[in-house]
Amino acid sequence: MGMTITEKILAASAGKKCVEPGDLINAKIDCIMCHDVTTPPAISMLKAAGIDRVFDNEKIVVTPDHFQPAKDIKSAELHKRLDSWAKEKNIKHYYKVGKAGVCHALLPEQGHIRPGEVIIGGDSHTCTYGAFAAFSTGIGSTDLAAAIATGEIWFKVPSSIKFVLNGTFGKGVYSKDVILEVIAQIGTDGALYKAMEFVGPALKKMSMEARMTITNMAIEAGGKNGIIAFDEVTKKYLDEHLKDKKDYTIYESDPDAKYERVVEIDCSKLEPTVTFPHLPSGGKPIGQCSGIEMDQAYIGSCTNGRIEDLRIAAEIMKGKEVAIRTIIVPATPEIWKQAKDEGLFDIFYEAGCVISAPTCGACLGGFMGILAAGEKCISTTNRNFIGRMGSPKSEVYLASPATAAASAVEGKLTDCRRFL
Numbered sequence: 001m002g003m004t005i006t007e008k009i010l011a012a013s014a015g016k017k018c019v020e021p022g023d024l025i026n027a028k029i030d031c032i033m034c035h036d037v038t039t040p041p042a043i044s045m046l047k048a049a050g051i052d053r054v055f056d057n058e059k060i061v062v063t064p065d066h067f068q069p070a071k072d073i074k075s076a077e078l079h080k081r082l083d084s085w086a087k088e089k090n091i092k093h094y095y096k097v098g099k100a101g102v103c104h105a106l107l108p109e110q111g112h113i114r115p116g117e118v119i120i121g122g123d124s125h126t127c128t129y130g131a132f133a134a135f136s137t138g139i140g141s142t143d144l145a146a147a148i149a150t151g152e153i154w155f156k157v158p159s160s161i162k163f164v165l166n167g168t169f170g171k172g173v174y175s176k177d178v179i180l181e182v183i184a185q186i187g188t189d190g191a192l193y194k195a196m197e198f199v200g201p202a203l204k205k206m207s208m209e210a211r212m213t214i215t216n217m218a219i220e221a222g223g224k225n226g227i228i229a230f231d232e233v234t235k236k237y238l239d240e241h242l243k244d245k246k247d248y249t250i251y252e253s254d255p256d257a258k259y260e261r262v263v264e265i266d267c268s269k270l271e272p273t274v275t276f277p278h279l280p281s282g283g284k285p286i287g288q289c290s291g292i293e294m295d296q297a298y299i300g301s302c303t304n305g306r307i308e309d310l311r312i313a314a315e316i317m318k319g320k321e322v323a324i325r326t327i328i329v330p331a332t333p334e335i336w337k338q339a340k341d342e343g344l345f346d347i348f349y350e351a352g353c354v355i356s357a358p359t360c361g362a363c364l365g366g367f368m369g370i371l372a373a374g375e376k377c378i379s380t381t382n383r384n385f386i387g388r389m390g391s392p393k394s395e396v397y398l399a400s401p402a403t404a405a406a407s408a409v410e411g412k413l414t415d416c417r418r419f420l
Contacts, residue, residue, distance in 0.1 A: 003254055019157045024157075034063075035082075165200035196218045302363075329356040406419050
C-alpha cells in the first residue's frame with residue numbers, strides 16, 4: 001500500500017519505513033515556532049519542572065507578534081519574559097521588536113521552512129507551512145514545553161482527504177475564495193484531525209503566497225495539517241528565501257496512496273466569497289450578500305497580510321477614498337518596507353486608510369482595530385467567531401483582500417469585480 005505525502009514525512013521523522021493512519025509515533029522536530037502568547041507559559045512549565053534546557057537553539061524560531069509592539073502592561077510582561085528567555089538560551093533565530101512580524105509570514109520569508117520537515121508551533125495556524133510540502137501543525141503550551149526541551153513530540157498519524165482544485169480562476173477570484181468555499185462545503189469539523197492535501201491544475205498558477213492562504217485555514221475545517229506538493233513554484237520561492245541549509249527532502253504521495261475521501265472543487269465556477277458570522281463555514285457568493293453595510297475593513301493577518309495581498313488591495317483603492325474605517329496591516333517588516341517602496345502606502349494614505357506596524361493586532365481581538373458592539377467588519381483574517389475581533393456583539397465577515405478593499409471603498413459588501 002502506498003503512502004500519502006503526510007504519511008511519508010511522519011514515517012521519516014519517526015525513523016520508520018511506513019506508517020498508517022491511526023498509528024502513534026514519536027516524531028523528531030525540525031523547527032519550532034515560538035511567539036509571545038503561548039511560549040511564556042511553556043517557559044514557566046519548564047522552570048517549574050526544573051528543566052533548564054532547549055533541545056537545539058538553532059531549530060527554535062522566536063518572534064513576538066500577537067501583541068507587538070506591546071499594547072499594555074500584561075503584553076509588555078509577556079515580551080519581557082520571551083526576550084529574557086531567548087537571550088538566556090542563546091536562541092539563534094530571535095526576531096525581536098523592530099524585526100518581528102506575524103509568525104506564519106515571517107518564518108517562510110526568512111528561510112526557516114523547508115520541504116519534508118516536521119514543524120510545530122504554539123499557534124493553531126502553524127499549518128500554514130504545509131504549503132511548502134512540509135508537515136506542520138499547531139500545539140498547545142504543554143506540548144510546546146516538552147518539545148522545546150526534547151526536540152520530539154508524539155502524533156497520531158492522520159488519515160488524508162484529497163482536495164482536487166480544478167479549472168482556472170475567474171476575474172476577482174483568489175485563493176482565499178477557494179479555501180472559504182472548501183470550508184463552506186465540508187464544515188468546520190469536516191476534516192477533523194485529517195491531513196488536507198491540495199492538488200489539481202488550479203494550484204499550478206498560484207503563487208506561494210496564495211498557497212499559504214489555503215494551508216493557513218486548514219485548521220478552520222478541523223484539519224491536523226494542510227499540505228501541497230513541491231513543484232517549480234515552491235522551488236523558486238525557496239531559492240530566493242533559503243539562507244542556509246538549502247538541502248531538503250521532497251516527498252510525494254504515491255499513486256496508490258489511500259485517501260479517506262476525495263473532494264473536487266471547480267474553481268472556474270467560483271465567485272468572490274464572503275463568510276458570514278459566526279463560523280468560518282458560513283461562506284456565500286458575493287452575489288447573494290452584496291449591499292450589507294460595514295463599519296470597518298481590515299486587511300492583514302497571517303492569512304492575507306503579504307505583499308501580494310497588499311498589491312491587490314491597492315489596485316482597487318488607487319484613486320479612490322474609503323467610506324469606512326480601514327486598517328492595513330503588513331505582516332512583516334520586509335513586507336512593510338516593500339509596500340512603502342512600491343508606493344502602496346501612498347495609495348492607502350490617499351484613500352484614507354490607517355497603516356499599522358506588523359502585528360496580529362485585531363485579528364484575535366488584541367488591538368489596532370477592535371470592534372464595538374453592533375459593528376460589522378469585512379476582514380481578510382481567518383476566523384469570525386463570536387467576539388473574535390472585539391465585542392461579542394460585533395460581527396466579522398471573512399473575505400479576500402480584493403473583496404475587503406472593494407467593500408471598504410463602497411462601505412458595504414461589494415463585488416470586487418466592479419473595480420477590476
